[in-house]
Amino acid sequence: MRYSGFKVIKEALTGHRGWGPAWRDVDPQPAYDYVIIGGGGHGLATAYYLASVYKQSRIAVLEKGWIGGGNVGRNTTIIRSNYLLDGNEPFYEFSLKLWEGLEQDLNYNAMVSQRGILNLIHTDAQRDAFIRRGNAMILNGADADLLTTAQIKKRYPFLNTENARFPIKGGLAQHRGGTVRHDAVAWGYARAADQRGVDIIQNCEVTGFTIENGTCTGVETTRGAIKAKKVAACVAGSSSRLMEKAGMRLPIESHVLQAFVSEGLKPLLPGVITFGAGHFYCSQSDKGGLVFGGDIDGYNSYAQRGNLPVVEDVCEGGMAIFPMLGRARLLRMWGGIMDMSMDGSPIIDKTHIDGLYFNGGWCYGGFKATPASGYVYAHLLANDTPHETATAYRFDRFAKGLMIDEKGQGNQPNLH
Amino acid sequence: MIINHPLLGPRDSAEFTYMGDARLINRPDWQADDAVAQFTDYGYLRDNPAGAHRELWFHEGGDRSWLVVTRDTTTHEITNVELARDVARAEGRSK
Ligand SMILES: Cc1cc2nc3c(=O)[nH]c(=O)nc-3n(C[C@H](O)[C@H](O)[C@H](O)COP(=O)(O)OP(=O)(O)OC[C@H]3O[C@@H](n4cnc5c(N)ncnc54)[C@H](O)[C@@H]3O)c2cc1C
Numbered sequence: 250m251r252y253s254g255f256k257v258i259k260e261a262l263t264g265h266r267g268w269g270p271a272w273r274d275v276d277p278q279p280a281y282d283y284v285i286i287g288g289g290g291h292g293l294a295t296a297y298y299l300a301s302v303y304k305q306s307r308i309a310v311l312e313k314g315w316i317g318g319g320n321v322g323r324n325t326t327i328i329r330s331n332y333l334l335d336g337n338e339p340f341y342e343f344s345l346k347l348w349e350g351l352e353q354d355l356n357y358n359a360m361v362s363q364r365g366i367l368n369l370i371h372t373d374a375q376r377d378a379f380i381r382r383g384n385a386m387i388l389n390g391a392d393a394d395l396l397t398t399a400q401i402k403k404r405y406p407f408l409n410t411e412n413a414r415f416p417i418k419g420g421l422a423q424h425r426g427g428t429v430r431h432d433a434v435a436w437g438y439a440r441a442a443d444q445r446g447v448d449i450i451q452n453c454e455v456t457g458f459t460i461e462n463g464t465c466t467g468v469e470t471t472r473g474a475i476k477a478k479k480v481a482a483c484v485a486g487s488s489s490r491l492m493e494k495a496g497m498r499l500p501i502e503s504h505v506l507q508a509f510v511s512e513g514l515k516p517l518l519p520g521v522i523t524f525g526a527g528h529f530y531c532s533q534s535d536k537g538g539l540v541f542g543g544d545i546d547g548y549n550s551y552a553q554r555g556n557l558p559v560v561e562d563v564c565e566g567g568m569a570i571f572p573m574l575g576r577a578r579l580l581r582m583w584g585g586i587m588d589m590s591m592d593g594s595p596i597i598d599k600t601h602i603d604g605l606y607f608n609g610g611w612c613y614g615g616f617k618a619t620p621a622s623g624y625v626y627a628h629l630l631a632n633d634t635p636h637e638t639a640t641a642y643r644f645d646r647f648a649k650g651l652m653i654d655e656k657g658q659g660n661q662p663n664l665h
Numbered sequence: 666m667i668i669n670h671p672l673l674g675p676r677d678s679a680e681f682t683y684m685g686d687a688r689l690i691n692r693p694d695w696q697a698d699d700a701v702a703q704f705t706d707y708g709y710l711r712d713n714p715a716g717a718h719r720e721l722w723f724h725e726g727g728d729r730s731w732l733v734v735t736r737d738t739t740t741h742e743i744t745n746v747e748l749a750r751d752v753a754r755a756e757g758r759s760k
Binding site: 489490498499500501502503547548549550551552556558591647648660661662663 | 666677678679683684685686702705706708709710711712713714715718720736738739740741
């Protein structure tokens with residue numbers, strides 16, 4: 250069924266009896282060509298591009314819970330391509346371009362809103378760094394715009410530019426950045442993949458791999474064994490737990506990141522703002538809630554909930570740039586488990602086991618990557634060679650000293 | 666989280682800096698034949714279990730001692746706290 254304005258009107262006039270489920274509820278087949286583990290944004294996007302762009306078939310996505318129950322449904326929905334390094338920027342710009350055509354491509358309203366993102370500058374050194382970053386972005390075909398304090402004041406009159414400790418000295422804007430309705434991304438990819446014959450199997454946890462003579466030939470699941478020519482792991486925060494079953498240790502620690510939503514307010518924040526002197530980022534949802542977050546809690550965790558010191562730290566960051574935040578009440582907060590890698594960048598690669606592929610290490614920034622991650626992972630699965638925008642995301646980059654470390658922090662995952 | 670410091674008693678975890686897996690105490694031998702491979706593993710690979718995890722916490726905002734904390738990563742419950750110095754000595758790391 251195609252969704253359209255005409256269809257909405259027709260259904261409104263006929264009592265909404267014609268809407269079917271958006272994807273089929275299927276039982277697993279005994280064998281597939283491709284088994285994708287993890288029904289998050291990346292797993293579903295991988296299945297969609299495998300079927301649509303790379304014309305592959307016999308594809309299944311196995312999800313231990315329900316699709317969209319992981320980080321794809323827990324993030325703060327910011328998309329952008331404002332990276333510095335060559336290994337990253339072409340990939341994230343490719344992703345932003347895919348976001349721009351996503352809704353037409355999927356025939357699904359994912360509420361892609363290019364409301365712009367603004368990174369505030371508070372020191373002269375930071376201005377130099379942001380000018381450099383902006384130039385790197387432009388060289389890679391992205392957009393970047395250095396704004397003066399006066400230009401920022403015009404759009405965000407309530408910002409405290411004169412804070413004695415953290416004065417706002419300008420900002421780097423990416424006008425094509427913005428937000429996307431996160432659940433709709435999972436649902437849109439699921440529906441579009443399903444329409445192209447992909448089996449989406451929920452409540453199906455992968456509990457082990459079938460590995461014979463160094464080749465992975467299938468998976469064991471809570472719904473029985475499933476054979477596959479290629480097995481593609483794509484489980485974000487659970488990466489280490491899953492790959493341990495194949496005997497692998499990863500350059501990843503799992504950490505908890507919290508997110509917060511205030512009570513609904515009148516329209517106030519036209520775009521996304523980030524505070525540059527601490528760690529705080531904020532946007533306003535279409536329902537009016539201020540959606541914000543900051544640093545990860547900083548210790549290994551699978552608990553999907555964080556602790557109070559970080560709540561205080563995030564709120565202090567917010568209060569430093571817009572003190573009126575203190576008058577709003579917090580409505581909801583939650584946590585998600587981040588696959589923090591050793592250099593802050595992801596891995597999309599074959600493993601040393603034939604037929605077993607890995608996608609993970611997304612840290613707190615994998616939502617914006619969803620379309621490109623799916624696209625390049627599908628490319629790798631179909632062709633056994635990396636997509637041109639993802640050649641640097643290899644496992645062996647750590648051994649070879651080819652880290653992609655945007656922040657220059659070294660192998661300390663909680664600092665990325 | 667409250668960390669029960671062996672010398673100072675219960676302290677807020679916010680006084681500490683988290684430094685990762687306690688296996689980092691066991692620095693490989695730089696003269697071993699496969700030292701490069703060992704250091705690559707040591708520097709970049711982690712166990713990352715869901716459940717009991719032994720990890721290093723540095724009391725940066727306190728007495729600057731290093732602790733080995735055993736904590737459940739699924740509940741955040743802390744079951745054991747030792748001085749990293751004692752752990753290292755027991756493993757024969759320093760005299
Ligand atoms: C609070 C928070 C804020 C964030 N904000 C942003 C942001 O503003 N911008 C941004 O770009 N990114 C952000 N992120 C990061 C982003 O959400 C993640 O990097 C991204 O969603 C990870 O990819 P995914 O969607 O495939 O993961 P998930 O949705 O977590 O998918 C993984 C799936 O695998 C399943 N699974 C796990 N183990 C198994 C198994 N054994 N068998 C079968 N299935 C299994 C899980 O149930 C899960 O559904 C944020 C994350 C959090 C938690």
